[in-house]
Amino acid sequence: xxxxxxxxxxxxxxxxxxxxxxxxxxxxxxxxxxxxxxxxxxxxxxxxxxxxxxxxxxxxxxxxxxxxxxxxxxxxxxxxxxxxxxxxxxxxxxxxxxxxxxxxxxxxxxxx
Amino acid sequence: xxxxxxxxxxxxxxxxxxxxxxxxxxxxxxxxxxxxxxxxxxxxxxxxxxxxxxxxxxxxxxxxxxxxxxxxxxxxxxxxxxxxxxxxxxxxxxxxxxxxxxxxxxxxxxxx
Numbered sequence: 001x002x003x004x005x006x007x008x009x010x011x012x013x014x015x016x017x018x019x020x021x022x023x024x025x026x027x028x029x030x031x032x033x034x035x036x037x038x039x040x041x042x043x044x045x046x047x048x049x050x051x052x053x054x055x056x057x058x059x060x061x062x063x064x065x066x067x068x069x070x071x072x073x074x075x076x077x078x079x080x081x082x083x084x085x086x087x088x089x090x091x092x093x094x095x096x097x098x099x100x101x102x103x104x105x106x107x108x109x110x111x112x
Numbered sequence: 113x114x115x116x117x118x119x120x121x122x123x124x125x126x127x128x129x130x131x132x133x134x135x136x137x138x139x140x141x142x143x144x145x146x147x148x149x150x151x152x153x154x155x156x157x158x159x160x161x162x163x164x165x166x167x168x169x170x171x172x173x174x175x176x177x178x179x180x181x182x183x184x185x186x187x188x189x190x191x192x193x194x195x196x197x198x199x200x201x202x203x204x205x206x207x208x209x210x211x212x213x214x215x216x217x218x219x220x221x222x223x224x
Contacts, residue, residue, distance in 0.1 A: 033212075042114070042199055043154065043214040058211060090153060098142060098203060101212070103153035 001026055004104035006091050012110045013081045021076040021107050023091030031094045032074035033101065034058075034066060036087040043090065049074055050097050081111045113137055115202045117215035124190045124222050132218045134200030135182040143176055143183040144201040144212060147194075154199060157185075187220070195222045 007022045025032065033048040035058075045058030049068040063085060065077045074093075078085060088108050092101040115136045124130055134143060142161045146154040160176035160183055171188040183202075187194055197219045201212040 040216060042216040043201075045211055045213070048211070059213065098159075100156045100159060101144070101146075101154075102156070105153055 003027065004091055004093055004102050006089075006104040006107050008107060009105065010108050012112065013078075014112050015082060017081050018077070018079050019081065020078075021089055021091075021109075022073070023075065023104060024073045025093040025102070025104075026072065027093060027095075027102065028071070029093035029095050029102070030071070031097050031099070032068065033092040033094075034064075034074070034076045035090045035092065036060065036085075037090060037106075038087050046076065046089075081109075083111045085109065086111045114213055115200055115215040117198075117200060117218050119218060120216070121219040122221070124187075124194075124220065126192060126222060126224055127189050130187045130190060130220060132185040132187075132198050132200075132220070133182060134184070134202070134215055135180075136202050136204070138181065138202075138204045140176070140178065140181050140183075140202055140204060142203045143174075144203075145174055145183075145185050146199045146201065146214075147196045148199065148217075149196040157198075190220075190222045192222050192224065195220060 004025045030051045034046040035043040044060050047066040049055045052071045067075045090106050091104040094101045118133045145157040148154040174185045176183045197217040199217045201214045
């Protein structure tokens with residue numbers, strides 16, 4: 001089992017460009033999450049999906065959109081990247097809401 | 113609202129004990145604890161639920177005081193492998209929808 005996988009591992013964008021971060025899990029988990037981690041700020045929830053077909057905003061959703069493509073995959077899209085979105089992005093999954101979360105390796109994004 | 117962790121950083125010698133605290137201004141339903149090593153993804157340690165007992169595994173345990181709206185993580189006889197940043201994540205009672213809010217982390221360094 002690969003657990004939670006994320007692509008790409010690193011990305012550099014120019015201001016205004018768009019991109020999609022991909023996340024997939026092979027643990028048959030129902031819930032999936034996107035976090036961003038900035039130095040000294042901890043992990044902040046961007047969006048989550050409690051189950052296939054549902055998505056909800058987290059603490060910092062502005063500038064992002066998500067798609068729960070199927071039970072395995074949950075993507076995060078930046079429509080028009082800004083320097084303030086420079087961060088490390090983690091995807092996570094859990095069997096159910098409130099359960100132990102398994103994190104992917106992260107995507108390090110730099111917006112110039 | 114983000115829980116407050118203390119201390120922000122601590123340095124221990126191998127074999128020493130440490131306590132990390134996590135406090136919330138809101139009533140808590142659950143508290144999660146995760147450890148993150150530098151450059152890696154966070155890894156789950158334990159969940160404490162409202163009304164639940166103190167939990168632990170190996171030499172790491174935690175307590176949850178509902179009245180004080182706080183949790184403490186206890187690391188006993190620390191090992192070099194305990195080094196990393198520890199995050200608590202809190203779920204508030206009556207929040208309606210599930211969201212885990214993480215503290216800013218406590219950096220633990222264990223030296224020989």
